[in-house]
Amino acid sequence: MDELDTAILRHLQEDARQSNRAIAEKVGIAPSTCLERIRLLRQRGVIRGYHAQVDLPALGRRVQAMVSVQVRPLNRDVVAGFERSVSELPEVLSVYTMAGSDDFLVHVTAQDIEHLHAFLLERFTNRREILGFRTSMIFQHLTNPILDPLPPTP
Amino acid sequence: MDELDTAILRHLQEDARQSNRAIAEKVGIAPSTCLERIRLLRQRGVIRGYHAQVDLPALGRRVQAMVSVQVRPLNRDVVAGFERSVSELPEVLSVYTMAGSDDFLVHVTAQDIEHLHAFLLERFTNRREILGFRTSMIFQHLTNPILDPLPPTP
DNA sequence: CGATGATCCCGAACAAAATTCGGCAGCACT
DNA sequence: AGTGCTGCCGAATTTTGTTCGGGATCATCG
Numbered sequence: 001m002d003e004l005d006t007a008i009l010r011h012l013q014e015d016a017r018q019s020n021r022a023i024a025e026k027v028g029i030a031p032s033t034c035l036e037r038i039r040l041l042r043q044r045g046v047i048r049g050y051h052a053q054v055d056l057p058a059l060g061r062r063v064q065a066m067v068s069v070q071v072r073p074l075n076r077d078v079v080a081g082f083e084r085s086v087s088e089l090p091e092v093l094s095v096y097t098m099a100g101s102d103d104f105l106v107h108v109t110a111q112d113i114e115h116l117h118a119f120l121l122e123r124f125t126n127r128r129e130i131l132g133f134r135t136s137m138i139f140q141h142l143t144n145p146i147l148d149p150l151p152p153t154p
Numbered sequence: 155m156d157e158l159d160t161a162i163l164r165h166l167q168e169d170a171r172q173s174n175r176a177i178a179e180k181v182g183i184a185p186s187t188c189l190e191r192i193r194l195l196r197q198r199g200v201i202r203g204y205h206a207q208v209d210l211p212a213l214g215r216r217v218q219a220m221v222s223v224q225v226r227p228l229n230r231d232v233v234a235g236f237e238r239s240v241s242e243l244p245e246v247l248s249v250y251t252m253a254g255s256d257d258f259l260v261h262v263t264a265q266d267i268e269h270l271h272a273f274l275l276e277r278f279t280n281r282r283e284i285l286g287f288r289t290s291m292i293f294q295h296l297t298n299p300i301l302d303p304l305p306p307t308p
Numbered sequence: 309c310g311a312t313g314a315t316c317c318c319g320a321a322c323a324a325a326a327t328t329c330g331g332c333a334g335c336a337c338t
Numbered sequence: 339a340g341t342g343c344t345g346c347c348g349a350a351t352t353t354t355g356t357t358c359g360g361g362a363t364c365a366t367c368g
Contacts, residue, residue, distance in 0.1 A: 012206035016170045019354060030318050046212040051205060052166035058200040059303040066250060066259060087296045094297040096220060100290035105220060111304050136254035142241045143248040145205065149213040150265050173325060184347050
């Protein structure tokens with residue numbers, strides 16, 4: 001993980017579909033070298049994958065919400081079961097398993113408020129392990145496109 | 155946005171760096187057709203970009219937390235200023251602007267607990283517009299890799 | 309002090325992919 | 339049946355991915 005790897009990673013985070021040659025040129029190395037570096041980053045697990053980012057409204061998902069959930073009993077089976085089943089729902093973007101007063105944070109999208117309401121009533125109200133949940137609408141979601149390595153603490 | 159576009163989108167979300175030919179073959183059309191479809195998806199803004207997903211621990215980011223923030227006064231300038239300045243910090247993965255009891259939810263990463271603590275003291279405690287904030291550690295973060303269009307509600 | 313090996317990078321050669329573009333088929337409308 | 343439109347295809351051309359042999363650099367060790 002030298003600064004060459006970091007530079008390559010930066011470019012792949014910016015645009016994962018640009019050609020290997022373009023990246024090689026930008027970071028100032030030969031295409032073959034760049035290809036090998038990318039292969040190693042992938043193999044070492046530094047790069048976990050490449051994903052297209054889609055526009056949510058274009059997919060008919062016009063509202064977003066964050067749902068804080070408390071479950072009981074808070075044991076391994078209930079936690080794993082909740083994570084798995086909830087993360088598979090099409091309306092769910094991601095599931096955070098947390099420490100603190102709430103056990104999960106679920107990022108949800110829906111077509112509109114009615115759909116969101118129906119979704120919550122169908123998928124959360126019924127579940128017996130769910131003690132309670134609170135829903136907060138999301139106005140905007142900004143994401144940091146580039147993640148550089150942080151220096152290790154000794 | 156027919157089911158052909160949907161299929162292409164699915165493959166690009168799964169692996170954005172696979173070749174156009176591979177996608178074309180999987181969805182059963184000619185490479186040239188597939189290329190044109192992808193170009194249009196990009197142009198229409200359905201595809202917003204392609205990003206490499208990196209492994210946070212490999213970047214020295216071993217802890218994650220969610221910070222709920224309340225700011226005052228809650229006006230346009232303060233909100234926009236908070237969003238912009240906070241989303242630029244290297245420890246910040248994303249900023250959710252919310253309705254409800256908290257105004258923002260900030261997803262942060264740090265090398266370890268000490269770094270997280272120092273970050274919060276440096277970047278949040280000092281800011282005058284911040285009324286208060288609560289920090290919750292994240293044990294796990296699951297993300298849904300594939301987002302299909304939801305049917306429109308009439 | 310030079311030999312040895314390891315590591316990393318380069319560039320040429322070949323295979324594969326992207327890209328362009330002319331044309332054909334299906335379809336709606338007349 | 340004619341006309342225009344749209345979307346798709348496939349061949350030709352350019353660009354890219356991929357492999358591999360060899361050279362430069364550097365540290366280790368005899």
